[in-house]
Amino acid sequence: MSRPRSDAERNRARLLDVAVDLFAEHGDQVQMGEVARAAQVGVGTLYRHFPTRQALVEAVAEQRFSEILAFAESECLPNPDTRAALTCFLTHVAQMHQTGRGLSGAIEATFGSTAPRGPLAIELLAIGDTLIRRGHADGTVRADITVDDLYMLVGALAMISRGDVGDWRRFIDITLDGIAPR
Template sequence: MSPAGKPRADAERNRAQVLAVARDMLAERGEQVQMAEVARAAGVGVGTVYRHFPTRQALVEAVAEDRFAAILAFGEEQALSDTDTRQVLTSFLRRIGEVHENERGLSGAIESVLGSTAPQGEVSTRLLAFGETLIKRGKADGTLDADVTVADLYMIVGALATVSRAAIGDWHRFIDIAFAGLRPRD
């Protein structure tokens, strides 16, 4: 720690490097990845990994949180740059599908270690708030039916993640089908 109580810049760089490497390795190889392998690939000592993440579970939790935070950041950026609610929702859902398709091993590791692939903690709260904002916006501009809730969006996201992760169908088509059910009814 620096005198001001903040982590040193090199410690923050090491932590970020460990997280990035762990995410890539877990995405590629799933739950078989060991802490020592992450340390070697990140170019740090195993003690550095354990200093930041005292257990394998802590590392997987941090990787999961980082993954969800990146999905949220993507969604927020889309929402700020595009006023078309349908396009924002579509882009957000596509990003979720892509992440789960490209990181199947990571999803498996998260589920194995944490017992669920659902977001936890603060990032979960922020994702739900973002979803609520999109739902309100969609209702206001006529993109979504008046009875659509954030729980409906959460259910669609969970189903989309499962379809994409398990390769049990065309997740792009799933998004189209889901939107058909969200449209305003006459």
């Protein structure tokens, strides 16, 4: 268990960087070769760091989760109006999907799998939990609604905003009405 070689670490970082950009721009139909070329690296190197296409996609998703997390913490949570905070959060998720389709496949992979959730996902859950609890307290959210419900809605929102299946702003409004007390 020794430290990885420094060039390896740099290459990994550059690959991820480039992949995030490419996925954001061209959706997740980007080819492995392109990523390698853009990072000025052989395919072999790419595969050393991300043993499979899926792995790369997931790493990109992880990256973007962390962006969502940061945004939610700094921009949404502080808002004292819980409904507004939830809207802020969900809107950000949707926008992040509309630009940069690359995430969506991974969302599916992450939400759809029973795989052990990464630390980032756990933090995300924590934020959701905070929002839901606040909602319980101030009457924005019905008592029987849980974080799991929220993340089910997030998953749905992700799909919708990816595929132009209607207007996701309406989806947000409708579902927030749906979890509000009657």
